[in-house]
Structure formats: C-alpha cells, structure tokens
Amino acid sequence: MADAHKAGQGAQRITRWLVENRAEFEGQGIAEDKLAASLGMAGAEVIEAIDHLEAREEVVRIPKALSNPPQFLLKPGRGWPEARDEILAGAR
Numbered sequence: 001m002a003d004a005h006k007a008g009q010g011a012q013r014i015t016r017w018l019v020e021n022r023a024e025f026e027g028q029g030i031a032e033d034k035l036a037a038s039l040g041m042a043g044a045e046v047i048e049a050i051d052h053l054e055a056r057e058e059v060v061r062i063p064k065a066l067s068n069p070p071q072f073l074l075k076p077g078r079g080w081p082e083a084r085d086e087i088l089a090g091a092r
Helices: 002-020 022-026 032-039 043-055 080-090
Strands: 059-063 072-076
Touching: 002 022, 002 032, 002 043, 002 080, 022 072, 032 043, 032 072, 043 059
Parallel strands: none
Antiparallel strands: 059 072
C-alpha cells in the first residue's frame, strides 16, 4: 500500500514536470532517463512512477531501437489530455 502511494506521488510529480515541458513532451517526446536527473529522483522511483502513469494510459513508452541497455522515449497516451488539463486548471 505504501509503495502504491509513493508511486502515485512520484507520478504526480512527473506529470507536473511533463506539463511544464509539454511542448517537448507532446512534440518529439522525452527520454525516460532524463526525468531522474531533471527531478532529482532515483531511477527506480522514476520507473515505478512511469509504470503507474503508463497503466493509467497517460504516457506511452516507445523503445529506442537497438539501445543497450533498453532506453525509452515517453510520449502522451490517450489519457494525457485529461491529466494535463486537470493540472492546468488547478494552476490558475
């Protein structure tokens, strides 16, 4: 239960960051490994939070071809517009 709560908090933090950087995210996408450094989060925390967002279809992981170790590009999922609009409405 605590892990799910922590993943949810991390997911909210990432979602807010993606909203702030939505031009890049909604355009070319954001490299998953960029989030840890940008947010000061541990890599495992980012992966867990992205798993949470991906399960809610707010983001989609797109694998980068022939990368070792595997690397992913994050793009908006079908639930993204709702999540983005909810955060933007709360920011006013």
